[in-house]
Amino acid sequence: MTGLETEEILSAIVFYLLSGVVVGSSILVITLRNIFRSALFLLLAFFATAGLFITLDAEFIAAVQVLIYVGAIGVLILFAIMLTRRIQDPVAKSTTRSFILGAFVSAAFLFFLILILGKIYLPPFPETGADTEGITKGIGRMLLTYYLLPFEVVSVLLVGALIGAVVIARKEEARGGEPPEVALERERKDREITDSKPDGNGLEQNDRKH
Amino acid sequence: MIGSINILDILKPELICAIVRVTPTHYLYVAGIVFCIGLMGVMIRRNAIAILMSIELMLNAVNIVLIAGGRAYGPKTYDASSFVIFIIAVAAAEAIVGLALILAAYRHMKDINIDDMSIMKW
Numbered sequence: 001m002t003g004l005e006t007e008e009i010l011s012a013i014v015f016y017l018l019s020g021v022v023v024g025s026s027i028l029v030i031t032l033r034n035i036f037r038s039a040l041f042l043l044l045a046f047f048a049t050a051g052l053f054i055t056l057d058a059e060f061i062a063a064v065q066v067l068i069y070v071g072a073i074g075v076l077i078l079f080a081i082m083l084t085r086r087i088q089d090p091v092a093k094s095t096t097r098s099f100i101l102g103a104f105v106s107a108a109f110l111f112f113l114i115l116i117l118g119k120i121y122l123p124p125f126p127e128t129g130a131d132t133e134g135i136t137k138g139i140g141r142m143l144l145t146y147y148l149l150p151f152e153v154v155s156v157l158l159v160g161a162l163i164g165a166v167v168i169a170r171k172e173e174a175r176g177g178e179p180p181e182v183a184l185e186r187e188r189k190d191r192e193i194t195d196s197k198p199d200g201n202g203l204e205q206n207d208r209k210h
Numbered sequence: 211m212i213g214s215i216n217i218l219d220i221l222k223p224e225l226i227c228a229i230v231r232v233t234p235t236h237y238l239y240v241a242g243i244v245f246c247i248g249l250m251g252v253m254i255r256r257n258a259i260a261i262l263m264s265i266e267l268m269l270n271a272v273n274i275v276l277i278a279g280g281r282a283y284g285p286k287t288y289d290a291s292s293f294v295i296f297i298i299a300v301a302a303a304e305a306i307v308g309l310a311l312i313l314a315a316y317r318h319m320k321d322i323n324i325d326d327m328s329i330m331k332w
Contacts, residue, residue: 030251102253
């Protein structure tokens with residue numbers, strides 16, 4: 001009736017499902033008060049983005065997305081949440097003081113972005129052709145010929161980030177020559193003092209009540 | 211008829227075709243919305259880890275744009291995919307360093323509320 005083929009309708013259904021999951025879980029990431037849940041929805045958004053990559057014939061990128069974003073970065077974020085768990089307070093405000101201004105600015109940004117996107121015209125996707133051998137071979141050739149220098153720079157960057165993260169996140173005491181047993185003992189005493197303090201920031205009382 | 215909305219005008223075949231036939235613009239819309247959600251998260255959240263997660267969302271939106279653009283340019287081009295691999299590597303490095311910084315700040319001030327992190331404010 002409208003000239004639509006079954007394949008087009010099916011790909012539209014897949015696209016709208018995946019993008020709905022991406023947008024919905026992104027909204028939940030920034031609105032949920034429990035940071036652990038928003039991290040899990042972040043993983044869901046990454047996973048659905050991998051699905052979008054598959055609809056764009058980028059299977060290798062989808063696999064990399066699942067491995068690195070969902071696997072590595074997701075686990076890293078969950079680890080960081082666990083390590084800073086003690087500050088979790090279910091009744092605390094989750095927004096900054098400049099909440100209204102920030103929401104207004106980003107809503108205006110979205111408005112103008114959609115205004116601009118409505119004005120542009122892009123041609124539809126070209127046909128892939130039957131001989132799709134996958135993009136992995138092409139990416140590998142590209143990375144080792146044309147993008148060889150950026151590839152090496154990225155490996156240096158990753159090593160630098162790794163070393164920098166270890167240096168930053170290492171305990172202060174370990175740097176000052178204090179033996180680790182002494183440092184641990186002192187930290188345990190510190191924690192006892194802060195835990196037994198009745199005021200602080202009010203978190204301990206809440207923890208006991210619930 | 212001016213001033214009233216006819217339901218048959220909305221359900222025109224061309225409009226249905228434009229909605230159902232997925233073009234690069236559809237991907238740009240999704241990526242733009244996700245980018246703005248990430249921007250909003252950076253601006254309104256108070257927890258530093260939530261801000262880092264919102265930055266990851268924005269990088270993810272950029273990846274969607276790049277892959278859709280590469281696919282629209284042609285099936286046999288791999289520049290966009292190579293760019294996305296670099297972006298993913300840089301995002302991983304950024305996440306590692308950011309989380310290490312957050313842990314160090316947490317150890318210092320026992321809190322990662324960015325409203326209170328004002329010791330470097332001029």
